Amino acid sequence: MAATPFIVFQGPTNLEGYNRKRRPSEQPASIPKTFLDAMEVREQVFVLEQGVPLENEYDSDDARACHWVIYASVNTIIEPEETDAAGNIVKQQQSATKSQPIGTIRLVPFPHTPHPEPGASYTLDPLESTSSEPPPYIVDRATTYHDGKEPYIKLGRIAILKEFRGSGIAKILVNAAMTWVQQNPTYFNPSVEIMGMNNLGTSSTDEIPVWQGLMCVHAQEQVAKAWERWGFHLDEGMGTWVEEGIDHVGMFQRLNIGNQGILP
Numbered sequence: 001m002a003a004t005p006f007i008v009f010q011g012p013t014n015l016e017g018y019n020r021k022r023r024p025s026e027q028p029a030s031i032p033k034t035f036l037d038a039m040e041v042r043e044q045v046f047v048l049e050q051g052v053p054l055e056n057e058y059d060s061d062d063a064r065a066c067h068w069v070i071y072a073s074v075n076t077i078i079e080p081e082e083t084d085a086a087g088n089i090v091k092q093q094q095s096a097t098k099s100q101p102i103g104t105i106r107l108v109p110f111p112h113t114p115h116p117e118p119g120a121s122y123t124l125d126p127l128e129s130t131s132s133e134p135p136p137y138i139v140d141r142a143t144t145y146h147d148g149k150e151p152y153i154k155l156g157r158i159a160i161l162k163e164f165r166g167s168g169i170a171k172i173l174v175n176a177a178m179t180w181v182q183q184n185p186t187y188f189n190p191s192v193e194i195m196g197m198n199n200l201g202t203s204s205t206d207e208i209p210v211w212q213g214l215m216c217v218h219a220q221e222q223v224a225k226a227w228e229r230w231g232f233h234l235d236e237g238m239g240t241w242v243e244e245g246i247d248h249v250g251m252f253q254r255l256n257i258g259n260q261g262i263l264p
């Protein structure tokens with residue numbers, strides 16, 4: 001019997017020591033359990049089902065991202081019922097309830113590497129370095145919904161275990177991530193005191209990057225319809241590219257965050 005699924009949040013965390021060539025179950029004890037659960041789901045779906053190489057699944061955005069993992073409580077029989085020769089129960093069945101990770105999604109803060117080039121083919125993450133430092137602030141090429149400058153956050157790596165698909169689990173995760181960011185719209189805004197103006201790519205205070213509700217996804221083309229249902233619009237200007245052998249498109253959505261995203 002399955003109980004109501006529950007969601008656990010994992011904020012940005014130190015993942016030093018994570019070995020991308022090893023499976024989630026073989027990682028050091030220092031790696032947070034919620035993140036390992038997210039990687040278990042990603043291994044099942046992206047690596048085993050979709051054929052992405054294991055070492056390409058973990059990337060340098062994982063440490064600075066927020067992750068959500070959804071669990072189902074699964075009741076399993078650990079010792080069966082025992083009966084005597086006359087059929088009388090001599091020992092009751094023993095069962096245990098275990099929480100199983102069944103889905104995950106992540107939210108990557110700005111800044112990002114440049115938008116992928118239309119028609120290009122990428123493996124590992126597009127233009128990604130293996131450094132744990134976030135990419136620098138840049139002026140990107142303008143697309144249909146992005147002027148190349150506005151900070152945007154990126155939803156991605158959504159995955160639901162095959163046997164749990166088709167019953168709205170992905171929608172619950174997308175809603176959880178979007179509700180969280182609407183409630184915490186300033187969470188990713190950089191601190192000028194810590195970063196310094198130069199590293200923010202600006203010399204004037206009115207150009208300090210402030211998140212104004214813009215969200216992006218790099219959607220697998222076959223899932224674009226689902227992202228449309230979740231409020232995203234296809235960005236024609238971003239074109240189509242290939243990541244890990246899978247066709248991708250860019251999509252954007254602007255969340256209403258009231259006056260909290262107004263530039264100072």
Ligand SMILES: CC(C)(COP(=O)(O)OP(=O)(O)OC[C@H]1O[C@@H](n2cnc3c(N)ncnc32)[C@H](O)[C@@H]1OP(=O)(O)O)[C@@H](O)C(=O)NCCC(=O)NCCS
Pocket residue numbers: 045157158159160161164165166167168169170171172218219220222223225226227229
């Ligand atoms: C895509 C995925 C996360 C959807 O998970 P799910 O739990 O089955 O999705 P939901 O049940 O919440 O479906 C949400 C909506 O999208 C639609 N949908 C789901 N998958 C779809 C697909 N592949 N194509 C078109 N529509 C789809 C559903 O019909 C549903 O619409 P509704 O709300 O109007 O009924 C899941 O199929 C998956 O893990 N796929 C493999 C990994 C992957 O491709 N990730 C996407 C990377 S961009």
